Every structure is written in C-alpha cells, then in structure tokens.
Amino acid sequence: MEAVRLTRQSLSIASAYASLADPECGGVVLFAGRVRPDRLQGSSVERLEYEADRPMALRSLNAIEQGAIRRFRLGRVVLWHRTGPIGVGGISVIVGAAAPHRAQAFLGARWMIDRLKQETPIWKSESVRPARPRPRRPSRTRGRSAG
Amino acid sequence: MEAVRLTRQSLSIASAYASLADPECGGVVLFAGRVRPDRLQGSSVERLEYEADRPMALRSLNAIEQGAIRRFRLGRVVLWHRTGPIGVGGISVIVGAAAPHRAQAFLGARWMIDRLKQETPIWKSESVRPARPRPRRPSRTRGRSAG
C-alpha cells in the first residue's frame, strides 16, 4: 500500500502495519486518530465530515513523509487520511513509522501527526444530532458568484 | 482482551487496536517490537527465544499498566508480550495507549515500553543459523544440583 493516502475508504490499522514491514526495522509506532462523540455541548456528534484541498493536501503529506524519513532515518512510513463522513469511533488518520530503534519511530510518528495537523489542508466539520429540536431559521438567500 | 498478556501465542496489531476501543479516547498509539534478522555478526538470526519469570513478569506488567493509566490519564492500555520462539519479523511485544489527546497517548506508550525493557523479567536469546559450520565441541558435563 502507498505510504501516502488521501481516501474516502475506511482505514485499517492492520493494513497500515502490513505496509510497515521491513526486516531492518525492529520498532514500529502507529498513531490512529478517531472520531469522538463529545465535541459539542448539548448535542452529540454522530459523525464528522472531513474535506481536503486534495492536490495541496497530497503535496503536503508527501513533503511530511519525505521530511520524516530524512530527519528520523525511518525505514518505512505510513501517512493516511480519510475524507468524507466518518462515524463516531471511525479512524480519520493513521500515521506509522518503522525504524531500527524505537526512539526514532516514536519521534518520527509524533512529528508527522503534529506537522499534518498544522500544515495539511484538511478540515473537519461536525454533523450533529441536536439534544433537543431547534427552531427553524428562514433559509438564507444564496449569494451569486462574486464579480 | 486483557490489558496485560504474557502468552506463547502470536500477537496481533488488529486485536490490540480492538482492545483500545473507548469513545472518549480520540488518540491511540501502538508500539510493536519485532524480531530483526541482524543481531549477530557472521550469522543470521532465524528466530529469537523469549523466556520470562512468569509470576514476576505479570506483576511487573500490571504495575506498569496501572502506573501508566494514573500518570498519563489513559483511557485504555495494552501491554502484551510473547514468549517462546519468535521468527524473524514476528511481533515480540505490543504496547498500546488510548487517551483523549494524542500527547498523553504518545508519552504513555513510550513510558510503558521503556519501563518494560528496564524492569520486566523477560529475556531473549538468539537461535542463530551460523554463516558457516562451526567445529563441534565435546559435550560439557552437566553439574548436579548444588548443595
């Protein structure tokens, strides 16, 4: 499986681990981010919706992957993000690092997820189920194209 | 699955991840240690053999588990070690931490594997395939019981 993925399909920890096979790398660290139900007060999140500026996000993920390999001398890397709707408990992101020694794998994985959150053009928005019905607002007039 | 395991059965990343399910914990970090082939010069390791002082090792693993939960406020923990022969590429240990935020999960997992390596009575020995045949030594007389 590719080191970098931006996909609407569900992400699997087992597949990520399989992608990190490398006989020289005795240490593997995997990070999974998953959707929590407790984001908003007074309502429970059923799912999050993830969107990306796809070409820019892929470029960012590839730069992070290459940077991590160089900086932490990683043998293999996984940097997978899901887009579209993801239900509570579903995995939105998997970051993985395989290295000869565990310190590199831990530092590399942490560095990648921190960088991803800072600089990869991906956004989540909440699809909530209100705790109680809210009054309907009159529908807003859609603006026409600017210019 | 139990948080702490010391088993001769093979360890699965997918099972470890499943054991870390917790709706309040959006961040999961898994560490897997696996057998490398390159331990000895002039020979290639086919497998390692792991042994434990079982009651003492279980007590140690349980203490590490409890310490990690308290210290890093982890929601769930996995601390699994395999014993017996493990072939090259096989997983000898899985450490997992689920927490509301990723920093805790990273620090908790790192702390657990560092503690395990320092203070859990488990040993590995090498089962090697020599690069070339070695001369046979005369068999040593086994000592009788001391005392």
Add this chain to the structure above:
Amino acid sequence: MAGTVRVLLFASAREAVGSSQLQPKVEPAGIGLTELVERLGLEFPRLRPVLRVSRLVVNGEYIGSKHVTLRAGDEVAIHPPYSGG
C-alpha cells in the same frame, strides 16, 4: 482577453458563501489579489471573518503578500485554519 478566475472555497469559507467555487470575471489587465478579496468580503459579509484567518493559495502556491495580480485562468484557494487529523 477578459475571462474568469476560479476561487475555491473550503470548510467555513464554503459554508459562509454557500458554494465551493466562484468564477468572478476579471478584466484583461487582471485584478489585484487584495482587490479580489475585498470584493468577496463585500459580497459575502459572513466570509469576512473567515478571510481574516485564512491562508490564500494562488495556482498551488501559498501567497505571503497580497501584491499579486490575477489574470483569467488563475486559481485562488481560500484555506481557513486546518483541522485535520
């Protein structure tokens, strides 16, 4: 030749405008990025607070300065603060 630039809107920018894409017309001489952003803010008042915190990407490059002239066929992406992971 007159034509349009393409404005890509993501996340809260898309929600503020109600669309993921706009195609404003530009004169042959082009339009300054600053001017384009002002026009968008006037037309979509809910977009203004988003624009203040967003990064702008012109033809796939992050733009530090707004002293950039856009011409027909150029693409501007409005990136509100990222929240992936």
Add this chain to the structure above:
Amino acid sequence: MAGTVRVLLFASAREAVGSSQLQPKVEPAGIGLTELVERLGLEFPRLRPVLRVSRLVVNGEYIGSKHVTLRAGDEVAIHPPYSGG
C-alpha cells in the same frame, strides 16, 4: 527439619548451569543468601560472572541486601539483566 530451597535460573544463568532449577539441601537452621550464592559460584564457575550482574528475588521479592536467611521451602530466582521488548 532439613529440606531444600528452590533456585530458579533464567536466561544466561540457566545456560551457565545447564538447568532451569536447582534444589540445594539446607540445614534446619537455614543458610545465608550470601553463602548460597557462594556455593553456587563454586559449583558452577560459569555462573559467577552472571551472578555478579544479576538481581536476586526471594519468595517473589527483590532483595537489596544479602543478609537474608533462607529456610527449607524458600525460593530464590536469579535474574540476569532483562532483555525483553
């Protein structure tokens, strides 16, 4: 009553002795841990360097001092440096 203590040997200690367990006899008055360790070192010279770096566990407790008397039925585990993970 005379009897035996149980000595559990792991990893390089087991390899040095060629057995994972010993059952040395002890007098009713017991035997000091220091004396037991010396006896083992005399009987199994290859065990000596291992004993110098090992931790000793008596009846499931790590023993800091060797001023401990063992009696029949007690258990001593010899723990060479750990290498799990």
